[in-house]
Amino acid sequence: MVRFIQAQNIGLAYFEERFSLRLAEDEVFFTEWFESLPEITDLEKQGLDRIKVHFLRLIKRPPLSEETVKLVVLSPLLNLSGFYDEPFYMRGEQSIEISAEDEGEIIRGRIDILVIQEQLWLLVIESKRSSFSLLEAIPQALVYMLANPNQDKPTFGLVTNGSDFIFLKLTKENQPKYAISDQFTLLKRESELYQVLSVLKKLSQVLS
Known part of the structure; x- marks a missing residue:
């Protein structure tokens, strides 16, 4: 009998056991988030500063839904x-399923936004769960990334609240x-949104 598991209810230990997934220890494996990043223009910095102002204004009246985070920040x-x-295109929320061989288990979940021909997955956590660590959402993001049918190209993801x-x-x-990657935040006095945009621009170069 097949057992269905919701993506949000599993942890990294499950993936390591069922899919032989391993954390890469070599820093060279993922240099796209810190190496040779594109410069951010003054106009782009102004736009990022407005994003921060809008977000800080909205969180004064919680809760902040996933849809609002997508609209105001993402x-x-x-x-x-x-x-x-x-050459990019957007697709909305998608259902996915993955299964481990001979395990009789299927993992189900939904992705919030899928970009670039299934090579960049974006997972948004509701901001009302501000105490919810992004690290706890990584297993759910990996579910969607593992479901990518393209085996020979790397898949990238972004988790944000x-x-x-x-x-x-x-x-x-x-x-x-x-x-x-390291965790970036816009809540610091020196907002790290500049670095976030720079990494996204680097990924757009890599994936195009």
Whole structure:
């Protein structure tokens, strides 16, 4: 009998056991989030500063839903980084399923936004769960990334709750491996949104 598991109810230990997924220990595996990043223009910085102001204004009256985070934070970031332009396309919330061989288990979940021909996955956590660590959402993001049918190219992910951001990279050749970036936040006096946009622009270059 097949057992169905919701993506949000599983942890990294499950993936390591069922899918032989391993954390890449070599820093060279995921250099896209810190190496040779594009410069951010003064105009882009102004746009990012407005995103921060709008977000800080909205969180004064919680809760802040996933849809509001997408509208106020994520959508402007994707626009500035070029993901609304050719050759990229956007798809809305998607259902996915993955299964481990001979395990009789199928994992089900939904992705919030899927970009670039299934090579960049974006997972938004409701901001009302501000105490919810982004690290706890990484297993759910990996579910969607593992479901990517393209085996020979790396898959990238971004997990955010509107104020904090973590990037992911996954490869599936031979043994599946993943790595995570540092955590960025717009809540610091010196907002790290500039770095977030720079990483997104780098990924747009890599994936185009």
